[in-house]
Amino acid sequence: MATPVLDKVEAESAASPYITVTFRVRRFNPEVSEHAVWEDFPIEIDPKERVLDGLHKIKWDLDGSLTFRRSCAHGICGSDAMRINGKNRLACKTLIKDINPEKPITVEPIKGLTVLKDLVVDMEPFFQAYRDVMPFLVTKGNEPTRERLQSAEDRERFDDTTKCILCAACTSSCPVFWNDGQYFGPAAIVNAHRFIFDSRDEAGEQRLEILNDKDGVWRCRTTFNCTDACPRGIEVTKAIQEVKRALITRRF
Amino acid sequence: MSADTSSAIGSVESGPHYDVDNPAPLIEAPRKRTGKTPRATRGNFEMAAWLFMRLSGVLLVVLVIGHLIIQLVLDGGVSKIGFAFVAGRWASPFWQVWDLLMLWLAMLHGANGLRTVINDYAERPNTRLWLKGLLYAATVFTILLGTLVIFTFDPNIR
Numbered sequence: 051m052a053t054p055v056l057d058k059v060e061a062e063s064a065a066s067p068y069i070t071v072t073f074r075v076r077r078f079n080p081e082v083s084e085h086a087v088w089e090d091f092p093i094e095i096d097p098k099e100r101v102l103d104g105l106h107k108i109k110w111d112l113d114g115s116l117t118f119r120r121s122c123a124h125g126i127c128g129s130d131a132m133r134i135n136g137k138n139r140l141a142c143k144t145l146i147k148d149i150n151p152e153k154p155i156t157v158e159p160i161k162g163l164t165v166l167k168d169l170v171v172d173m174e175p176f177f178q179a180y181r182d183v184m185p186f187l188v189t190k191g192n193e194p195t196r197e198r199l200q201s202a203e204d205r206e207r208f209d210d211t212t213k214c215i216l217c218a219a220c221t222s223s224c225p226v227f228w229n230d231g232q233y234f235g236p237a238a239i240v241n242a243h244r245f246i247f248d249s250r251d252e253a254g255e256q257r258l259e260i261l262n263d264k265d266g267v268w269r270c271r272t273t274f275n276c277t278d279a280c281p282r283g284i285e286v287t288k289a290i291q292e293v294k295r296a297l298i299t300r301r302f
Numbered sequence: 303m304s305a306d307t308s309s310a311i312g313s314v315e316s317g318p319h320y321d322v323d324n325p326a327p328l329i330e331a332p333r334k335r336t337g338k339t340p341r342a343t344r345g346n347f348e349m350a351a352w353l354f355m356r357l358s359g360v361l362l363v364v365l366v367i368g369h370l371i372i373q374l375v376l377d378g379g380v381s382k383i384g385f386a387f388v389a390g391r392w393a394s395p396f397w398q399v400w401d402l403l404m405l406w407l408a409m410l411h412g413a414n415g416l417r418t419v420i421n422d423y424a425e426r427p428n429t430r431l432w433l434k435g436l437l438y439a440a441t442v443f444t445i446l447l448g449t450l451v452i453f454t455f456d457p458n459i460r
Contacts, residue, residue: 080325080327080328081322082320082326083326084326084327086329166328228331229423231331262349266348268348269348294352298353
């Protein structure tokens, strides 16, 4: 088909879109060594492709032991968040041409979570914090026979935070979370925000009380790392501040 | 068999050996969250501390900048400061209250900020305990000493 084979590419290299990009990947394999090491993979790739395509190329053609998570590969499932060139991004939403392919592209696991192998981290503490804020609709009384209606303005109130895909890019870019994983982290607060400001939900008070904890919203230092990292463009820091404001104004 | 293995390991000089059955320890994050992480809230202390930082910060801007202008800019600047100058100022209750307020707010504001830094960066519980103990002791000492001086200041001391 249209995919050119490697030797053909070299023959017509003048018109070829392919360039050589070095992927510098942080490798860790507990079955080999206790240390994580950088490993360079020079690969031929079209700069209009994504970092995830580069990782696939490495895994499929160069080193099958490279381990990373990905599922949908289109920026929705949130499983391939990683630290690319020192910034948390989704590998499937990052084009190689956008991150300066002249220099080696560093790829690391996200920080603040236990590294299991290569780019795979233990997401359990992240999801534990998520479960702790009760990310589900809580109501009283009988279940209505039809859907729970809501005005467009009420829906707009928490629209931004419904976009979260739980990729952990925000939480693992938070310096407070790096040093103290006890902090709920931006992602859990964003998902609490989604229900606290939902007019149909009746457990907002309970969620606010959970986030009033000593490891809750008050540990936020407004560094805005989470807003910068979010691949969905959620204004994470703003959501956290809105929860803080709700905590203060509901009492005074 | 086991004795053979252990002696063989002892003779290897290239450090520990890791394989499928004997994996290396994982690279853990410091102080990670677990299912057992205590969720008990300690009242609203963190909220009070957060609010205090904002309110005292606003007040301190006025107090400290006013203090600096009076001490360093007006009336010949820093060279005028001496025992007589301080005694003259503290004769008025207004300046006593000003300085007392500045002392308490600045010390508590700074101490709370450092408490936050310790909470964020000291990883081991013992380190946190000692650093915070030192911080609280220094804060209490400075506040008490300063308050004592302002209240018992005697301009005729000899």
